[in-house]
Amino acid sequence: MIIDAKVIPTLDRSIFADMVRNKVSAVGVVCSIWEDLETSKEQLHELKAFIDANDDLVFEVDKVSRLESDEAKNRTGIIISWQNSTGFGGDVTNVQLFQDAGLRVVQPVFLARNEAGTGCLVSPDGGLTSYGQELIKALNFSGIAIDLSHVGNRTAGEVIRCSAAPVFYSMTSPRTLNNAMRNKSDDDMRMVADRGGVICLTTLRPYLPSANEATIENMADAVLYVRRIVGDDAVGIGSDLIPGQDASFLEYVAHDLGTGKKLRDNVSGSIVLPGFEDFSGYGNLKNCLRRKGLSSTxxxxxxxxxxxxxFGQVWAGEALPRTAAAVM
Structure with a gap:
């Protein structure tokens, strides 16, 4: 089984065929980053239409049992994901509507500030807002997984304390090995893991040990480091591959709301990791980790x-009773 917590591909059939060839069980596919309510709605429906039109290759993962069923054979599951919460339009009553439409992963804040809190590339970090608190409760109630990969440290800590359910990082790397602003400290990672969450390691070269000189060996070292910090049950893969995207996409992501102020980051260089340019990279990483002594288990x-x-725990709402929530 291979589950990749985060990719941002174009909706090109050949890209998903490559996932199937490389035996990828499921991927978190991001369909909203800076978009508002209406555009997020349109892009979610576009993704679902793609899934329906290519159901020989892909299927929607709305519950984990679908990944364990016969329909998962020779196909890749799509976990519908957002990198931001701007798509809710500042109204927490929209959370359940999008969950009903298939949304399963949401990041409350992406890089900058929004109504919910502060991202990791701006300061000062004002923490989780009152709206943000209501948003977290709504996400918990609806069984939507909360991603903190690009959330500021203070805001993230307050999300963790507010959330009744475990949270996760869909992509990150240890700050101890690379001081990139988006990377997470040992304490950050322990806080997520101690509450049942998962820390997913990215393939993006500037965030790995040795940064722009990084190799698959360096990514493997990052995986093993995080495993030593949080344990065997709290590590995963979130490649953040962007197959089919061009330079304009990277510019869009790097500016507040896509077209505003360019966000200050402390990394540069190509994001492509040699040996993990595409979905064949999982095999390369797995072989490297085997050589370094990681067991099959x-x-x-x-x-x-x-x-x-x-995902099974969060989507099933095991963390809290699914009765009428105060925010709904």
């Missing part, structure tokens, strides 16, 4: 079983 957890457990 640990590899199975890293490449899918830990995320399967996490």
């Amino acid at each position: 640990s590899l199975d957890k890293l490449f899918g079983k830990n995320l399967l457990r996490f």
Whole structure:
């Protein structure tokens, strides 16, 4: 089993065929980053239409049992994901509507500030807002997984304390090995893991040990470091591959709301990791980790079983009773 917590591909059939060829069980596909309510709605429906039109290759993952059923054979599951909460239009009553439409992962804040809190590339970090608190409660009630990959430290800590359910990082790397602003400290990672969450390691070269000189060996070292910090049951893969995207996409992501002020980051250089340019990279990473002594049991957890457990718990609403929530 291979579950990749985060990719941002164009909706090109050949890209998803490559996932199937490389035996990818499921991927978190991001369909909203800076978009508002109406555009987020349109892009979610566009993704669902793509899934329907290519159901020989892909299927929608709205519950983990679908990944364990016969329909998952020779197909890749799509976990519908957002990198921001701007798509709710500042109204928490929209959360359940989007969950009903298939949304399963949301990041409350992406890089900058929004109505919910502060991202990791701006300061000062004002923390989780009152709206943000209501948003977290609504996400919990609806069984939507909360991603904190690009959330500021203070805001993220307050999300963790507010959330009744475990949270996760869909992509990150240890700050101890690379001081990139988006990377997470040992304490950050422990806080997520101690509450049942998963830390997914990115393939993006500037965030790995050795940064622009990074190799698959360096990514493997990052995986093993995080595993030592949080344990075997709290690590995963979130490649953040962007197949089919061009330079304009990277510019869009790097500016507040896509067209506003360019956000200050402390990394540069190509994001492509040699040996993980495409979905064949999972095999390269797995072989490297085997050479470094990781057991088959640990590899199975890293490449899918830990995320399967996490999503199963959060989507099923095991963390809280699914009765009328105060925010709904």
